[in-house]
Amino acid sequence: MKPLDGLAWTNRFAELGPAFFTELPAQGLPEPHWVAHSLACAALLGWPADWTSRDDALAVFAGNAVWPGMRPLATVYSGHQFGVWAGQLGDGRALWLGEVDTPNGPHELQLKGGGLTPYSRRGDGRAVLRSSIREFLCSEAMAALGVPTTRALCITGSALPVRREAVETAAIVTRVAPSFVRFGHFEHFAHHDQLDALRRLADWFIAAHAPECADAPEPVVALLRKVSLQTADLVAHWQAIGFCHGVMNTDNMSMLGLTLDYGPFGFMDAFDPGHICNHSDDRGRYAYARQPGVAFWNLHALAQALLPLLDGEPEAAGERLLEAVESYRERFAGQMLMRMRAKLGLAGDDAGDQALADDLLKHMAASSADFTVTFRRLSRALTDPEPLRDLFIDRDALDAWLARWRPRTAPDAQARMMAVNPAVVLRNHLAEGAIRAADQGDFSETERLLKVLSSPYDEPELPSDAALPPDWAQSLEVSCSS
Structure with missing residues (x-):
């Protein structure tokens, strides 16, 4: 009997009841095959390295079977999309398989691309190979960078055609997190005046994921403060590595402060505070420099959803919630x-x-200097500033800045900086290379990139992985269909 036969599925979210989800099976992939899997994510779960060799593993993660104890369901939530109330949303192409005990605490598993659910709206419930590879690689890359994130266990693929801008092939990425609960889950029940359900959700979430808040004078206020601080930590980490999420809707914001829903994301090449990574973001609401402010706005939306749970006059209760949200500002700075x-x-x-x-x-910004390369070369600039100077148009201005910087550096500055300024991030052109190979049935580049991205602070074997992007990379665009 292999270790996976004894998995303990706790499924605490399912205890909330049918108002919070719809139970249904996945619509599996026909004739599935493995695309990729993450040994690091499997290790997080305490699974053996050869878990994919099980005869039933491919069927389970292609949506064609379940293991005993799994309880597939799609959750309902609502949210603000691009700053506008969008009404009921929900897991339109995601299916929660269950929550399993691991050496690192309970973790939920979720199929993304498992077919239609009651919340699919006008979608088809599917994910394509292209977007699945992007999410898989970036989830694991962010974890290696130390950024709070959902994880990706594996990708399964199929020849099943899926229409986006063109006809593509279907895939399913299995996501892993302690919880997939979003701001939008709370917004849904508040908007529909389902206060009993809202309170049940808050009580459940505090007990399951924020027990330290239970003993506070007002547990809901304590929860909001905790979420605000975690969100500040997350967005500061994004900004520090030049990461753009692309679609920071309230339904894409994690109650655990995790990077959630990798769609039109991007790591900046040339630094531009106004950089918009999402081609669908016509007004630049989610531009790089606006991400901290959008997170603050989203926290206010969450506070509004939690307001009915507080006792006393609404105005005074609102002030207490706003004070909790204000903790974001100082923490982020x-x-x-x-x-x-x-x-x-x-x-x-x-x-x-x-x-x-x-x-x-x-x-x-004035020189459109590459974000990642600039900081990596700066890490060596105390001994060799020339490669850094090559990135700047106004070298005299840079030299004047370096003269101010050098006296402030620590004795071991180079070692410190090399440990926090990555050599490699998942640039769009690197992901595109893996996608193009995968479209031809070759998944070796996905596997290679996963290995490189798992050690982002080490110099890669291929210098091109850490080099300035090629000219053709400028033509790449990602959108909400990504």
């Missing part, structure tokens, strides 16, 4: 400065550190 000090290799704290970081970013 502190986390952002801490991360920039680390990226610059600074010794201790100085009142001028914020200006020093801001001025470098201004010089980068």
Whole structure:
């Protein structure tokens, strides 16, 4: 009997009752095959490295079978999309398989692309190979970078045709997280005045995922403060690595402060504070520089959803919730400065550190200097500044900045900076290379990239993985269909 035969499925979310989900099986993939799997994610679950060799594993993660204890269901939620109330949404192409005990605590497994659900609206419930490879690789890359994120266990594929802008092939990515509960779950029940369900959800979430809040004078306020602080930490980490989420709707915001729903994401190449990674974002609501403010806005939407759960006059209760949300501002500013000090290799704290970081970013923007390459070359600039200078148009301005920076660096600045400024991130052109090979049935580039991205602070064997993007990369676009 192999270790996976004894998995314990706890399925705590299912205890909430049918108002929160619809139970249904997946619509499996015909003639499925393995595309990729993550040994690191399997290790997180405590699964053996050869778990994919089980005869039934492919069937389970292609949506054609379940293991004993799994309880497939699609959850209902609502949310604000691009700042506008969108009404009922829900898991339109995601199916929750269940929650399993692991050495790292309970984790939920979810199929993305498992077919139609009652919440699919006008969609087909499917995911395509292209988007599944992007989500799989970025989920695991972000984890290796230390960014809070949902994880990706595996991808299964099929020749089943799926129409997007063109006809593509279907795939399913299996996602893993302690919880997939979103801001939108709370918004749904608040908007529909289902206060008993809203309270049940809040009580359940606190008991399952934020037990320290239960003993607070007002547990819901304590929960909102916790979520606000976690969200501040998350967005500061995004900004520090040049990551753009692309679609920060409230239904894509995790109650655990995880990066959730990898769609039109992108790591910046040339630094531009106004960079828009999502081709569908016509007004630039989710541009890089706006991400911190959007997160703050989303927290206010969550606070509004939680307001009916507080006792007393609504105005006073609202003030207590707003105070909890305000904790985001100070936390984000502190986390952002801490991360920039680390990226610059600074010794201790100085009142001028914020200006020093801001001025470098201004010089980068003026020269359209590559975000990742700039900070990686800066890590070596104390001994060899020339490769860094090659990225800037106004080298005199950079030299003046370097003269201010050098006296502030720590004795071991280079080692510190190399440990926080990655050599490799999942740029769009790297993902595109894996996708194009996979479209021809060759998944070796996906496997290779996964290995490279699992050690992002090490110099890769192929210099091109860490090099400036090729010219053709500028023509790549990602959208909400990605």
